[in-house]
Amino acid sequence: GAGVSQSPRYKVTKRGQDVALRCDPISGHVSLYWYRQALGQGPEFLTYFNYEAQQDKSGLPNDRFSAERPEGSISTLTIQRTEQRDSAMYRCASSSFGANVLTFGAGSRLTVL
Amino acid sequence: QKEVEQNSGPLSVPEGAIASLNCTYSDRGSQSFFWYRQYSGKSPELIMSIYSNGDKEDGRFTAQLNKASQYVSLLIRDSQPSDSATYLCAVAPTSGSARQLTFGSGTQLTVLP
Numbered sequence: 296g297a298g299v300s301q302s303p304r305y306k307v308t309k310r311g312q313d314v315a316l317r318c319d320p321i322s323g324h325v326s327l328y329w330y331r332q333a334l335g336q337g338p339e340f341l342t343y344f345n346y347e348a349q350q351d352k353s354g355l356p357n358d359r360f361s362a363e364r365p366e367g368s369i370s371t372l373t374i375q376r377t378e379q380r381d382s383a384m385y386r387c388a389s390s391s392f393g394a395n396v397l398t399f400g401a402g403s404r405l406t407v408l
Numbered sequence: 409q410k411e412v413e414q415n416s417g418p419l420s421v422p423e424g425a426i427a428s429l430n431c432t433y434s435d436r437g438s439q440s441f442f443w444y445r446q447y448s449g450k451s452p453e454l455i456m457s458i459y460s461n462g463d464k465e466d467g468r469f470t471a472q473l474n475k476a477s478q479y480v481s482l483l484i485r486d487s488q489p490s491d492s493a494t495y496l497c498a499v500a501p502t503s504g505s506a507r508q509l510t511f512g513s514g515t516q517l518t519v520l521p
Contacts, residue, residue, distance in 0.1 A: 328509075337412075337496045337511030338452065351508060386451060395440055395500065397509070399451035 297321070299400035301387050307406045308377055316372045316403045320389030327370050328388040328397065329362055338386055338399075344370060345392060377407045411435075412499050414512035422520050427484040429515050431497030434478070440500040441473055443482045446514065447493045456482060487519045 300319040308314050320327050326345050330338035340354040346367040355361070359377075364370040374381055384404050388397040411434040421427045429443075440459055444452035458464045458471040458480070470483040480499075484491055494514040501508060 335416075336513045337498070338509075340508055340510065343508075354508075395442070395457060396454055397452075399453070401451055 299387055299389050299398055301385075301400040301403050303403055304401065305404050305406075307408065309408050310378060311376055313373065313375045314377055314405060316374075316385050316387075316405070318370045318372070318387030318389075318400060320368065320370070320387070321398055323391070324389035324398075325367075325392040326390045326394070327364060328390075329370070329372050330386045330388065330399075332384045332386055332402070334384075341372070374405075377405075379407045381405060382407045412497055412510050412512035414495075414497050414515050416513055417516040418518055419515055420518045420520055421487050423487060423489060425487050425519075427487045427491065427517055427519070429482040429484075429495050429497075429517065431480045431482075431512055432478055433480070433497075433499045433510075435499065435501065435510075436475075436478065437501055438475075438478075438499045441471070441480045442498040442500070442509070443469075443471060443480075444496040444498060444511075445493045446496055452496055484517075487517075489519045489521050492518050 302317045328343040329341040332338045342352040342362050344364045347364050359375045362372045384402045386402045388399045413432045443456040445455045446452040456471040458473045464471045468485045472481045494516045496514045497512040498509045
């Protein structure tokens with residue numbers, strides 16, 4: 296696509312439910328990144344992929360968080376048993392392989408009640 | 409713990425003045441340095457990157473890097489109201505990839521007409 300597309304844009308869920316956030320990167324972008332951004336803070340690295348391979352997941356807060364990119368294109372970030380502290384803007388970004396220019400999507404705002 | 413520190417502001421400058429934004433980082437091994445601009449409610453967008461000590465100019469923007477002092481700055485000349493945004497400093501450990509970008513919390517800039 297022309298830009299990085301994320302869905303849903305807004306998600307409100309109850310504590311304990313699972314959520315899945317989707318990212319469709321720019322066509323041809325090999326690298327895909329997930330960040331989380333709290334209000335008034337900069338984005339915080341979660342994980343990234345080159346093609347379908349998850350290269351680094353050191354930023355995932357705990358084992359309730361997981362991400363996949365099975366065909367090297369669309370990625371899904373899954374949060375199991377959501378907690379109120381998971382409420383944040385989740386941003387996806389993509390880049391060409393080895394490039395240092397990230398293009399961010401509009402984000403998915405998650406609210407856990 | 410890798411940290412990137414920025415003065416959160418808000419920083420207010422009159423239209424036409426020079427805005428100076430500063431950033432310090434803790435990881436001496438950092439190789440790549442970026443400035444992102446984030447308008448309220450929008451996603452971050454890259455405006456400058458710098459990899460070597462000294463100054464790098466791009467239009468009204470100048471990035472300055474001093475690795476010995478672990479200091480990065482962004483100067484905006486002839487500031488315009490449209491420059492009002494949050495400016496995020498980001499640092500990466502390698503020169504060839506945006507992986508594991510560490511962002512500061514941002515400096516909010518307001519340019520007064």
